[in-house]
Amino acid sequence: MAQIPYMFYTFIIIFSVFFVTTKSDSILCTTHAQCPGDMCELPQFVWCVVGFCECI
Template sequence: MPKIMEFVYVMIIFLSIFVVITNVNAHIECKNDFDCPKNMCLAPRVAWCVNNKCECVLTYGPKYSTMKEKLLQKEKI
């Protein structure tokens, strides 16, 4: 019985490490596009500052010029 309780305690401690270390909602804060790291996104996406967070945005297509404005409007809703 003591070995089982010890195992349970060790598992609780071990699993709690992952809960503390893992931050799924982590984001990079920014004030403009130049604050976002260049290597954050894979091509053809680039890092843009949208509502003070760096976001990876697709940069080709017919609506490329208005894409950032649409993202900003979507976040306000």
């Protein structure tokens, strides 16, 4: 019975590390002008969404 919480906590640790590493390369911004123009391939364009530069 004690193995179920142990497995649950293990999954939490593994997924938290995964989520932290996926956001590490994000570029922070407050306006669209702060995002680099060559970040995206055409026909996408760069947009500042919730504080991060994203290709839309």
